[in-house]
Amino acid sequence: MTDVAGNPGTEQAAQRPPNVLVTYASISVALTVMMVVLFWAAGTIDWRRGWLFFSLFVGLTFFAVAWIRRENPGLFEARRKFQKGTKSWDLVLAPLTMLAFAAVLPVAALDDARFRWFPTPEWVPLLGYVLLAAGYLGTAWAQSVNPHFEAGVRIQTDRSHKVIDTGPYAHIRHPGYAFSVLMAAGMALSLGSLVALIPTAFAAILLAIRTLAEEAELRRGLDGYAEYAMRVKHRWIPGVW
Numbered sequence: 001m002t003d004v005a006g007n008p009g010t011e012q013a014a015q016r017p018p019n020v021l022v023t024y025a026s027i028s029v030a031l032t033v034m035m036v037v038l039f040w041a042a043g044t045i046d047w048r049r050g051w052l053f054f055s056l057f058v059g060l061t062f063f064a065v066a067w068i069r070r071e072n073p074g075l076f077e078a079r080r081k082f083q084k085g086t087k088s089w090d091l092v093l094a095p096l097t098m099l100a101f102a103a104v105l106p107v108a109a110l111d112d113a114r115f116r117w118f119p120t121p122e123w124v125p126l127l128g129y130v131l132l133a134a135g136y137l138g139t140a141w142a143q144s145v146n147p148h149f150e151a152g153v154r155i156q157t158d159r160s161h162k163v164i165d166t167g168p169y170a171h172i173r174h175p176g177y178a179f180s181v182l183m184a185a186g187m188a189l190s191l192g193s194l195v196a197l198i199p200t201a202f203a204a205i206l207l208a209i210r211t212l213a214e215e216a217e218l219r220r221g222l223d224g225y226a227e228y229a230m231r232v233k234h235r236w237i238p239g240v241w
Contacts, residue, residue, distance in 0.1 A: 020069065023076055027065055031058055034105065041106035042113035049112060049125055053190040056129060057136075064140035071144040078159075079151050086152030087217065093210050094152055100203035104184055108193035120192045128189025135183025142168050142176040149176060153214045155221040163224040165231065171238055173215070173229060177207045178236035211235055 035054055039045050068075055082091065111117045143149045145167035148156050155161055168175035181204045188196035215235070218225040235241055 023065065023069065024062075027061060031061065037102075038105045038109050041109035043109075044113060047109075047113045049190070049192045050109065052125070053128075053132075053187070056132065056190070057187075060133060060136040064136060064143075067140055068144050072147050074147055075143055075149060078147065079149065082152040083150055083154060083156075085154040085156075085158075086150075087154060087213075089213060090153040090210070093206060093213070097203055097206040097210065100199050100206055101180070101184055103199035104187050104196045104203075105191075107199055108188050108191035108196035111193040111195040112191050118194045120189075120194060124194075125190050125192050128186045128191070130186070131182055132186030132190050135179045135181070135186050138168065138179030139176055139183060142179065145169065146176070153210070153217060155217065161222060163222065163228045165228055170232065173232050173235050174211050177211055181207060181236075208236075 034057075038050055038054065039047065042050055082094075112120070146164060146169070148159060148161055150156070168179075172178060181200070184200040184203055185197065188194070188200050215229070219229070
């Protein structure tokens with residue numbers, strides 16, 4: 001989920017986007033695995049909050065995929081795997097971050113559906129739906145304008161890596177990371193779980209570390225990034241950080 005700023009080059013334009021059926025089939029498999037993990041941890045399929053969350057998540061997913069396929073179709077191939085030249089530290093940090101995000105679902109299911117550690121009122125999931133939608137769509141916005149939003153951190157010299165300052169990148173330097181944290185918090189609250197904010201916080205810490213490490217790499221290796229960082233002063237939250 002590398003949130004690097006870049007514009008498409010000639011190599012990128014020449015890439016063929018993956019077959020639409022392959023894209024949607026892989027997304028469907030991932031959603032099925034997600035559903036199994038969620039309701040296995042819950043210990044029941046009779047969980048209203050779980051089904052409401054999952055329905056919203058599926059709808060957001062297919063909307064986002066259609067949006068990105070229209071605006072930035074080559075991204076799916078670019079994100080399919082870690083590309084050659086990915087930094088060794090990110091081969092460790094990126095999987096840890098993904099595991100932290102993945103842990104939100106089973107922890108939330110154990111909390112709200114199975115053990116009821118900290119029961120929450122109905123307004124908590126409602127707030128979660130708002131955060132989830134905002135975070136998911138914000139992440140999709142960043143991916144739709146950034147063809148270099150790869151799975152790992154590297155300077156993409158093979159893809160004419162250049163700075164981009166349009167879309168959400170005109171306001172913060174790492175919108176993909178910022179919106180991903182918002183989305184994870186929305187997932188936890190949508191499922192009525194305060195305990196699931198713990199893996200969310202862990203994911204946010206890992207992403208903050210990744211942000212700083214990635215910025216150091218971009219300043220060293222990407223022409224124009226230092227000047228861009230002077231214009232767009234904040235990483236995640238305007239006026240804060």
